[in-house]
Amino acid sequence: MKYFFSIIIYISLFLSLGLNLKAQETEFDKLINEQKYEKAIGVILDDGTIETLSVTNLENLGYCYVMTNRYRDAEIVYSKLISEPSSSIENYKYYAEILIVGGKYNDAKSYFQKYLEKNPDDVQAKIRMASCDSLFNWRYLEPRYIVGNFDEICTKYNEIACTMSDNDVLYLSNRRLKDEEEFVQRNEIPDLYVFDTHQSMATKEYITDKYWCSSLVYDSISKRYAYSLRLIVENIDGFTLAKSKIMFEDKSNNSIDGLTLFTWEGMPENANIAHPAFANNGTRLFFTSDMVDGYGGMDIYYSDFENGVWTDPKNAGSSVNTAFDDLAPVIADSGLYYSTSGLPGYGNHDIYFSRIDGNKFSKSVNLKAPINSYGDDLFLVPYKENKYVVSSNRSTLGKGGFDVHFVTKLKEIKPVVENPDDTIVVNKLNIASFKTPKIFFEIDKYFIYDEYKEGLKSFADTLILYSDISVNILGYTDETGTEEINAELSNLRAKSVADQLIEYGVPSSRISYDGKGVKKDVTMDGFRYHVVIGTIRNDQEAEWYNQEIDNKYDITVMPFKKFYCYCIGDFDNSSDAEEISRKIAEEFDIDCYITSSYLGRCLAKYELAINRRVDFILYIDNGE
Template structure:
């Protein structure tokens, strides 16, 4: 995907490459030479220089790190991982950025646990790093990316070549796409900075099985440099092209508009008024009506590298760029926006995904914007981008190494899903079993065959109205309650109402050895006893409906009269402390039982060890509802 993602540098790099030809006079060592090439975006040449440096100094950490980073930029994640492995094994992976890069290539290489480890290391140093949080969330919910696999057929198109093809769009009665394949006899498109030269827009007719020979789309206006992709609406088309008007000879990409005549020929109309030599604007796509234009740009004031913007055609002019903002844009790169009848798609390396660039859909749910990963097989652990979709049919581009060239175009078909019953409603009420209060923010997990859905309850529970026929396992989880699960059966026309009572994860009967509450033979509370009783007070505050009974017990040593008196005093002292903490005295009941309720056989006249006697010396706390205690 290098061409499609980093083509914004190619014209500048071409100039720079021409200016940096006398290598022997300028560069004193291979590292310096590599740094110059790296800074000018010539990553493959930079790798060559750094590797020469490693032949001389195989412990050059800077050169190793730059090779790893260059391969990552080139989309060669497995090779990049190998060099980051070297830094990790030698204890030199101490840069936060390198640690995040390492996690990225580990993710793309399928090493999920280790990627998770390094993302968490980065998050410890940068707790506000939302990109890393997204990546962690993606790994922890990995199976979600594969849940639609059986409903998608995907295959490479027959017109891919050994070069790079991407950015497919409909054009006239056929298709257009961008490619780096040889396009004329004057310029041979050789490798440059790890890409295959310049790009052109090609057109062809395609019926799904066969494709005629692709031909370059001849366009007037600017001299052809890095043309594409092409996008159209009605009779207006927009294309990304190189701008070369910087006094320093540097180049960026801008947008240019063409109009189609009655026989389909394109005539140059005008340049996008917000083009600039100080930033790139590319990857443009119209909405269906043609009055809004979405595009990707690295202009200042954005969230990260490339952000997605839009402009509206109003009063015969395109409005100033408007950043789509969060949650779409991140501090990384968002590219290739596409709008299909109001459904918005884009590609990014800053959201939860399978690795590299994934393609996402923006879902609006109750005024909340949710970023949905399209999952496998549309996305992979490589770079997947430049989607075009119409109904249940579409195309996606990818640099998956199983392909024919550097980037390839894949055609996909969304298959019918099992019937969904829209008329069924399942209403779950989640209550606290002790106080009958609704439980807010409980996690509700609904499992049907291989599919899993997640919901969060509010004060009214949760209402779900789309189901397929069959049996569903429902799990309800909320801290500090005991998890609860049950099965419901859904058929056409059902309206399911289910009340779920969650048991608080509290002990309704607790026993405290009196040795931690009182000294032997005394009834004054120890400091440790107050801590025990404070927990009891907290439970009573949390559940005003509960009553408390305090039962004090002794062992059989000593007289019956003394033991009964001592246990009564101890229960009274415990109750007095609890009431002193603000608990209504009517809710607290106490009783001393002396030695009348022994837990073992250590009665009068029976010889027992001190340890066995200690079992009988205890304070018991029993919580009950008011109606249960009457």
């Protein structure tokens, strides 16, 4: 499984960085090989708690937490690991990676620095440390895309390297259909699948029984495929793989004899030639290679078909290639999409874009979240109008391993009418009114109160009814707390709302979320202010409080955490509430204070409460 992508190991960020499992016992090794990480966690914890486990077991436990996307638990384990005298300095680097996932960029940077003090020549670690600054600067950018699962393709196994073949989608997977309902894991060698508009499956087994295929591309002009293939050489220990080569095949072909080798005069025999991508109506081929004249690792090259032969390849140059692996080229949108581990980014391999003008390439630009993630992101391929597909092992989506995801270019809804009650008319042709709910949170909390769930359920029902609308959920905090805490908390608030919408039936492919950190609004429609004259655990004491104020004001009882607030007034601004508070304090000698509420629930720190919330941005997926 972990050799699914044959040129480089991609299964997780930590495997690609070189984290090796330490031997513990046969049962544990078996569970890891079977990817039963939760059970492996149980085996480790049977030996003790985090405070008592050995360094070896802590490293194994941290690995399992990462593989199950339990990054908070992994953070606790690695914070313990780096305090152990016998712990490897490598654990500082892994701890820094986990802190990046948690949005703690400054802390991550400090641990990269500690690691680099002992390993000053680790260029990759320097790039990851630079990523901390980039991610900090990118954290509040408005997303231009929404990402969701390609559910018809994805399974708990690996799916990767999509290409379009007229109306069909071609991809690789290491699963095999057992019967009409169930897929099973085949082995480490991927099959090549065709997914057509009728949702049927077929495989090119005459290729994958002989070769390990790591990518493919189709040219609609010449009607031919190009495959990245490695010959499988069986031996007593199983099999080995020959160097990667590119082979062409006409679409009408259905046998191994129809494959022809991509070659040029003087092509080195000991180099990997992989990841083909057609350009210029099939007369130019981009590919990746580790030829000795490159910048390092795998570089991107291109060759032109002239006078019946392929020309000597040209390196795409320093605007594209780095000292590390530059992979998965895709030609689209007048430029080159590709993945690299040699530039700052979110994860191990991020997707970048370079505009092409003849033989010139512009400086590459990171496509940022949500296209890029803290995993590996590869092969951004145009699918349909305003849609792409991408292969990724990101933890926040997918069914397991690498999956294929939709990427939809967003078009923000321009309100035709915006009413005071937040009703937005989506467009003039289809008068669909959306009322976006308001959801507020307590200090340091991200769970959703029941009072807000009714509005959220109504919103979900409307989204389900209008399937061309997607939503981006933006989480915010007030200005208390550190920058790192606010970044994480705002993301958790947005995620909790996204999870609730999914639970209500909104497809995950139409939902994105992002934590935006601190908000500093001072007013909001629908937000109410009150004077609190008492807070107790009992909600049956209104009569007693009425006697305290000589029945001069009406009292409303509202919940607040595990208490009840006895409130006077219902004001749309805090200044009116403050004036009444002064009068009550002077007349009745009562210590009172101001609170705020929304939908009948009190919220602490009224001057900041409106900023502890989520906002909703609506998009038309298929708009121009």
